[in-house]
Amino acid sequence: MKKVITFGTFDVFHVGHINILERAASYGDYLVVGVSSDDLNFSKKNRYPIYSQQDRMRIISSLKFVSDVFLEESLEKKLEYIQEHGASVLVMGDDWEGRFDWVKDACEVIYLPRTPSISTTEIIEVVRSIAK
Known part of the structure; x- marks a missing residue:
């Protein structure tokens, strides 16, 4: 069995998340x-996610093409x-x-293009600007 691993915050879940997963x-x-x-997430982006880690893990684990989820x-x-x-x-x-690339001795590393014109940060900024 060939296992693939990926990582992310997956906050404010959107189609870009589905595409990359x-x-x-x-x-x-x-x-x-x-x-x-x-x-x-706070250490990377200086803000906490909108959804809790438990909720984000539940969302990701519900996807039919995801086999296992853990907390990074x-x-x-x-x-x-x-x-x-x-x-x-x-x-x-x-x-x-x-x-x-420093993990290439342990496994193959693949970088996939993001879905154009969609990001969680942009969605959050738009929502915040509308709410003002």
Whole structure:
């Protein structure tokens, strides 16, 4: 069985999330998704997600092409997570291009293009501007 692993915050879930997860799943037989913890998201973006880590994990685990979900608590533990879940492929969005090449000795690393013209940050900014 070929296991694929990917990571993300997956806040304010949208079609771009579905697209990247579905494409990631196509690289193997089993897709494992690490959902960034609330604290990890704060350290990356200086804000907490709109939805709690439990809700985001529940949303991701409900998708038919996702086999397993776990809580990602540190960017530095990527290799540990890959080994722990037995993944042979790491898939990330191309906004992370080159940032995880250091795990290439453990698995294949693939960077996929993001869905154009949609991002959680932009959605949150639009909603905030309308609410003012």
